[in-house]
Amino acid sequence: MTGRFPRGFWRTATALPWLLVGWLLPAGLALALAIGEPGDFDSEAEREQYQRVIRELRCTVCQGETIHESNATLAGDMRRRVYEMTRDGQSAEAIVDFMVARYGDYVRYRPPLQANTALLWASPILLLLVGGVVWWQVVRGRRGTAARPTFTAEERAVLERLRRGD
Amino acid sequence: MKWRILVPLVAVLALLGVLLVGLGLDSRELPSPLVGQPAPAFSLTALEDPETRLTEADFTGEVALVNVWATWCSTCRAEKPLLMELAEKGIPIHGINYRDERAAALRYLEISDDPYRTIAYDPDGDAGMEWGVYATPETYLLDADGVIRYKRTGPLSRELIREDVLPLIDELRAEQREATS
Numbered sequence: 427m428t429g430r431f432p433r434g435f436w437r438t439a440t441a442l443p444w445l446l447v448g449w450l451l452p453a454g455l456a457l458a459l460a461i462g463e464p465g466d467f468d469s470e471a472e473r474e475q476y477q478r479v480i481r482e483l484r485c486t487v488c489q490g491e492t493i494h495e496s497n498a499t500l501a502g503d504m505r506r507r508v509y510e511m512t513r514d515g516q517s518a519e520a521i522v523d524f525m526v527a528r529y530g531d532y533v534r535y536r537p538p539l540q541a542n543t544a545l546l547w548a549s550p551i552l553l554l555l556v557g558g559v560v561w562w563q564v565v566r567g568r569r570g571t572a573a574r575p576t577f578t579a580e581e582r583a584v585l586e587r588l589r590r591g592d
Numbered sequence: 593m594k595w596r597i598l599v600p601l602v603a604v605l606a607l608l609g610v611l612l613v614g615l616g617l618d619s620r621e622l623p624s625p626l627v628g629q630p631a632p633a634f635s636l637t638a639l640e641d642p643e644t645r646l647t648e649a650d651f652t653g654e655v656a657l658v659n660v661w662a663t664w665c666s667t668c669r670a671e672k673p674l675l676m677e678l679a680e681k682g683i684p685i686h687g688i689n690y691r692d693e694r695a696a697a698l699r700y701l702e703i704s705d706d707p708y709r710t711i712a713y714d715p716d717g718d719a720g721m722e723w724g725v726y727a728t729p730e731t732y733l734l735d736a737d738g739v740i741r742y743k744r745t746g747p748l749s750r751e752l753i754r755e756d757v758l759p760l761i762d763e764l765r766a767e768q769r770e771a772t773s
Binding site: 503 | 717
C-alpha cells in the first residue's frame with residue numbers, strides 16, 4: 427500500500443483541508459473586504475443609491491464586469507468616487523454623467539438607446555425575424571414534399587405485391 | 593434549387609466577414625469623449641518637489657503632449673524611447689505619474705532618460721479619473737489653448753507618431769501661429 431503514492435503524499439493530503447481553512451479562507455475574506463463597499467452613509471437612500479450606481483457602471487479595464495464586481499484598481503477608484511459623490515449629495519444621474527463625460531458611453535453597463543446603439547438594441551428582434559422567416563420557409567417546403575407523393579399505378583402494384591409477400 | 597445553396601453561402605460569408613472585421617478591432621480602445629474638451633482640471637504636487645503645486649494650467653500655453661505613465665507599467669518603459677525622440681524634436685511633453693511611488697519614479701528617471709518637462713504626481717489616481725485614464729500609457733495632444741485634440745490609449749508607435757501625431761502637431765502649431773499673428 428505504501429508504494430503506491432510518492433513519499434509524503436498522505437501528509438500533503440491531510441494538510442490540504444488545513445491549507446484551505448488556514449490560507450484560502452482568510453485570503454478570500456480579505457478579497458471580499460477589498461471589493462467591499464467603503465465607509466458609512468448618512469441615510470438608507472444614500473446607501474441604496476451607491477449600491478445601485480456601482481452596478482450600473484462598467485469597469486473600463488475589465489470590460490465584462492461592473493465596478494461592483496471588479497477587483498481592479500481602477501474599479502476601486504471609481505467606487506470611491508461614486509461613494510464620495512453620493513456622500514456629497516449628488517444624484518445617481520449626475521454621477522453616471524460624470525463617468526460618461528470621462529470614459530464615454532461605454533462606461534454604462536446598460537447602453538442607452540440612441541442612434542449609434544440602435545442596431546445593438548434591434549439585433550435580437552432582427553435575429554428573431556430572420557429565424558422566423560427561415561422557419562416558415564422550411565415548414566412550407568416540407569408541407570410541399572409531404573403533399574407530393576401519389577404513387578403511380580405501377581408503384582402501387584409493387585407495393586401490393588410486397589404486402590402480400592410474394 | 594440555386595437559392596438553397598446561394599442564400600446560406602452568402603449568409604455564411606457575411607458572418608465570416610463580420611468576424612474578420614471583429615478580429616481586427618481592439619476592444620480595449622474606446623473613443624474618448626475628452627477629445628475636443630479642455631484639459632481637465634487637477635491640482636497635484638510636482639514629482640520632483642512635494643511643495644510645488646501643479647495644475648492643468650502648467651500643461652497648457654503651447655502645443656504639447658501629456659503622457660500618463662508609471663514605473664510599474666512595462667509598456668510605458670517600452671514607449672519611452674519614442675517619447676525621447678519627440679522631446680529631442682522640441683515637442684514639449686508633460687507627464688502624469690499615475691498611481692506610483694514618488695521615490696521609485698524619481699529613481700527610475702534618474703537611471704534612465706527623462707523626456708518630461710513637468711511631471712504631476714498622482715498617487716491616488718485623482719487626476720487620472722478626471723482625464724479618463726484606464727490603460728497606461730495614455731497620451732494626449734493639447735493645442736495652444738489647452739484643448740485635447742487627440743488621445744491615444746496604450747503605447748504610441750512609430751507609425752502612429754508619423755501618421756497621426758506629428759502631422760497634427762504641425763497643423764496645431766500653424767493654427768497657433770495664425771492666431772498670434
